Amino acid sequence: MSVKSPNSWEARAEANSFYGFTDLPSVHERGTVVLTHGKGPYIFDTNGKSYLDGNSGLWNMVAGFDHPGLIATAQAQYAKFPGYHSFFGRMSDQTVMLSEKLVEVSPFARGKVFYTNSGSEANDTMVKMLWFLGRHEGHPERRKIITRVNAYHGVTAVSASMTGKPYNSVFGLPLPGFIHVGCPHYWRFGQAGETEAQFTARLARELEETIIKEGPDTIAGFFAEPVMGAGGVIPPSKGYFQAVHKVLKKYGIPLISDEVICGFGRTGNTWGCQTYDFMPDAIISSKNLTAGFFPMGAVILGPELTDRLQAASEAIEEFPHGFTASGHPVGCAIALKAIDVVMNEGLAENVHKLTPLFEGGLKRLAENPNIGEWRGKGLMGALEAVKDKATKTPFDGSLSVSERIANACTDHGLICRPLGQAIVLCPPFIMTEAHMDEMFDKLEKALKKVFKEVA
Numbered sequence: 001m002s003v004k005s006p007n008s009w010e011a012r013a014e015a016n017s018f019y020g021f022t023d024l025p026s027v028h029e030r031g032t033v034v035l036t037h038g039k040g041p042y043i044f045d046t047n048g049k050s051y052l053d054g055n056s057g058l059w060n061m062v063a064g065f066d067h068p069g070l071i072a073t074a075q076a077q078y079a080k081f082p083g084y085h086s087f088f089g090r091m092s093d094q095t096v097m098l099s100e101k102l103v104e105v106s107p108f109a110r111g112k113v114f115y116t117n118s119g120s121e122a123n124d125t126m127v128k129m130l131w132f133l134g135r136h137e138g139h140p141e142r143r144k145i146i147t148r149v150n151a152y153h154g155v156t157a158v159s160a161s162m163t164g165k166p167y168n169s170v171f172g173l174p175l176p177g178f179i180h181v182g183c184p185h186y187w188r189f190g191q192a193g194e195t196e197a198q199f200t201a202r203l204a205r206e207l208e209e210t211i212i213k214e215g216p217d218t219i220a221g222f223f224a225e226p227v228m229g230a231g232g233v234i235p236p237s238k239g240y241f242q243a244v245h246k247v248l249k250k251y252g253i254p255l256i257s258d259e260v261i262c263g264f265g266r267t268g269n270t271w272g273c274q275t276y277d278f279m280p281d282a283i284i285s286s287k288n289l290t291a292g293f294f295p296m297g298a299v300i301l302g303p304e305l306t307d308r309l310q311a312a313s314e315a316i317e318e319f320p321h322g323f324t325a326s327g328h329p330v331g332c333a334i335a336l337k338a339i340d341v342v343m344n345e346g347l348a349e350n351v352h353k354l355t356p357l358f359e360g361g362l363k364r365l366a367e368n369p370n371i372g373e374w375r376g377k378g379l380m381g382a383l384e385a386v387k388d389k390a391t392k393t394p395f396d397g398s399l400s401v402s403e404r405i406a407n408a409c410t411d412h413g414l415i416c417r418p419l420g421q422a423i424v425l426c427p428p429f430i431m432t433e434a435h436m437d438e439m440f441d442k443l444e445k446a447l448k449k450v451f452k453e454v455a
């Protein structure tokens with residue numbers, strides 16, 4: 001569809017940029033969408049075409065693409081103190097204030113915060129903290145990390161090992177000692193005749209059997225997203241976190257909530273662990289933390305891990321870890337503003353207001369005979385394409401049904417994301433009812449077109 005003259009943006013993009021997480025044949029055929037700017041929930045390409053971004057960028061641009069308050073905050077902080085580190089007993093005033101704020105809005109009575117540049121690095125950092133603790137406390141064998149099939153925790157060697165997706169095998173990952181237990185997706189993995197409660201109990205049993213088989217004293221931690229994001233928006237089965245937390249507590253294994261997507265309002269509460277009513281030992285935050293205006297991640301430690309890590313660090317005089325830009329003053333100033341914008345300027349309320357409309361739209365489109373289920377929580381949702389609704393049989397993978405739906409949406413001026421055979425929506429919190437209608441109308445057109453082609 002794109003005419004790729006050598007000087008076109010499309011050709012120049014492909015000539016010099018090495019793409020990640022991108023289907024190359026599809027890019028060669030359709031061309032790269034090169035973007036110039038954004039306005040509210042819309043983005044604009046070099047041809048002047050606009051797209052409603054139903055995915056908030058990559059789950060993170062919750063305040064849209066031109067939020068004046070966030071831009072002004074960034075500009076002011078750049079003018080005042082454009083960069084500094086957090087090593088050697090120095091840190092910016094913005095960093096101090098953000099840590100206070102994060103502990104205040106966390107579910108923890110008290111805690112401490114450590115900064116990174118991304119969600120992957122925050123998970124990586126948490127794993128190093130747990131390894132460090134094990135060694136300091138006389139359990140150097142306590143190194144294994146348990147996560148779930150379909151989990152997404154990032155792309156560094158450690159966080160990719162935690163990620164439960166088959167594509168990491170091209171790197172020879174996971175590393176040894178990274179264990180994946182079952183995915184709590186009842187619709188897909190529930191067995192014939194199994195109730196949801198029985199399914200949840202089976203997963204908890206599987207976790208306990210895994211812990212016993214591996215040796216309880218070899219497990220450093222269990223990481224989970226409250227709602228799996230890049231696995232295809234998978235809310236847990238009923239009672240899942242209560243059941244697995246009971247098992248983890250029995251063996252003294254920390255539960256780490258990876259809130260990189262769920263944090264700051266996405267599921268309808270500040271944290272996903274509040275939506276699902278469990279108290280983790282630590283929280284991993286990124287993406288929404290800065291509303292996507294700065295690359296930043298954070299490990300937020302609950303009281304017990306705070307005390308244990310503080311003691312371990314005092315004993316050797318330092319925690320030998322940190323990134324050059326950890327606690328960057330501009331990132332921290334933006335995060336402070338982003339938290340304020342989401343929690344106090346009506347965005348969190350808007351999530352509540354829009355959720356019934358969002359669920360209504362998903363439910364309506366799920367009436368399509370080729371949609372097997374709709375699922376979601378708050379403003380994250382998915383529609384699962386199936387060849388046969390009754391048997392839940394997926395389409396032949398070679399048909400690339402979800403990619404075709406996403407491409408048809410792009411043609412109509414809507415960005416949504418294919419994940420497996422699902423179409424994922426994760427709209428910005430600033431959407432209006434009219435934006436919601438536009439999103440579902442465009443998606444409906446795309447679904448009709450593609451299902452007609454593949455029927």
Ligand SMILES: *Cc1c(COP(=O)(O)O)cnc(C)c1O
Nearest residue numbers: 118119120152153154229260261
């Ligand atoms: C995106 C994501 C990460 C990784 O964050 P990056 O900033 O891309 O490194 C980790 N965990 C979850 C749940 C994510 O969605």
